[in-house]
Amino acid sequence: MTADVVIVGAGPAGIFTALELVRQGNHHKIIMVEKGQAVENRRCPKNKTNRCVNCKPYCHITTGFSGAGAFSDGKLSLSYEVGGDLPNLIGADLAQDLIHYADSIYLEFGADTHIEGLENTDEIKDIRKRAIQAGLKLVDCPIRHLGTEKAQDIYLAIERYLQDNGVEMLFGYECTNILLDGNTCLGVCISNGKKEEEIRATHTVIATGRRGADWLEKICAEHNIAHQPGTVDIGVRVEVRNEVMETVNRALYESKLIGYPRPFKNKVRTFCQNPGGFVSQENYDDDLAVVNGHSYKEIKSNNTNLAILCSHNFNEPFNQPISYAQKVGELTNMLGAGHILVQRFGDILDGKRTWQKELAQSNLRPTLPDAVAGDITAAMPYRAMINIINFIQAVDHVVPGFASYETLLYSPELKFYSNRIRMDENLDTNVGGLHCLGDSSGWTRGLMMASVMGVLMGRKIVEKESQ
DSSP: OEEEEEEEOOSHHHHHHHHHHHHTTOOSOEEEEESSOOGGGOOOTHHHHSSOOOOSSSOTTTSSTTGGGGGSOOEEEOSTTSSBSHHHHHOHHHHHHHHHHHHHHHHHTTOOSOOBTSSOHHHHHHHHHHHHHTTOEEEOOOEEEOOHHHHHHHHHHHHHHHHHTTOEEEETOEEEEEEEETTEEEEEEEEOSSOEEEEEEEEEEEOOTGGGHHHHHHHHHHHTOOEEEOEEEEEEEEEEEHHHHHHHHHHTSSOEEEEOOTTTOOOEEEEEEETTOEEEEEEEGGGEEEEEEEOOSSOOOSEEEEEEEEEEEOOTTOOOHHHHHHHHHHHHHHHTTTSOEEEEHHHHHHTOOOOHHHHHTSSOOOSSTTOEESOGGGTSOHHHHHHHHHHHHHHHHHSTTTTOTTOEEEEEEEEOOOEEEOOOTTOOOSSBTEEEOSGGGTSBOSHHHHHHHHHHHHHHHHHHHHO
């Protein structure tokens, strides 16, 4: 099988690479390889069973066309200051221009025209003042909220557009390796579990998302693709009543707060805030259950959830940050008998576990019904736990009631994008014809910046072909 461009992974980075090639009038053959299913065939049984059944061979929440984007909250961050380190590679001005362009494409395919965080300026000033007093930084970032159910419709429209314009999509195929001739990539090896095939291509684009970060790290080590261990995020998903977050939800929709709490001064930040949202579970390879959150446009809960993530950077001789985070997750899963653990913040401060009957007595009811009450501190590394506790208490000065006794902490919340691929501004690696994009590359975090990287990749391929 041959192609001009083979794209491994049909998440936002891969999708927008193909989109830009089509929109640029590129008539070369494009093949997308995706381990999961088309977006219209992705189904999570939990909607009927009310509990995770650990789907095999992969989780439908994280795998398939649009990646985790189709089942996420669907928030597009419209500032270059949010979404990873890509602006450091390509420049802030270009990154912001590409954000506007990618945003226009989402609008073209049906995204809501309303932007959160542009109004209520007096309230935002007051929130920032309280953040400064608490030693935190408030990052202004307009948000376009797709909504979980609307995101699926948008990505379905994009999927059909690509198919109508000749992009070939191979669903149910996993990339097992890349094809090399010396220091040049010739394509990829793929398998659907029954047969193995080769796809030879001039340009190979790897965009496997956070789920594929561990696989890409192994590929880099095997084939001497220049990379370095980067940051790994370990944290919790926090859930409080909407009344606690009312002002922030109204003024900002998503409050992006960053702090460096004592004594360790690691970077700790809020991420993926979901007003009226629901805590959810995702399953990674080897049955690793991690917590996430989303919110719908129409269906609302009484709670708001958000992630608090502690960034860890490792030095020599250790070079396996993803494995480290996985071990933390595995230990937490062990304590929860394969389920997500949940604990009240007050119980953590009191040094006791949370019991299921105690959750039923609170004002705050968990939106993840199969989470198991227990003790997350028995698995969370001391450094991360102290950072999280101190950060929550700082946020309480910005959002009174955030550090209340019954505030819920779910664990583990892990972000696997620690492998940083070395690339130049043209997105070229040290292996000819090989490009690595999106969260698995270590350069982006989230839907918008991954989409931006895909747009840039499409343009760079067209430039190369025209030379």
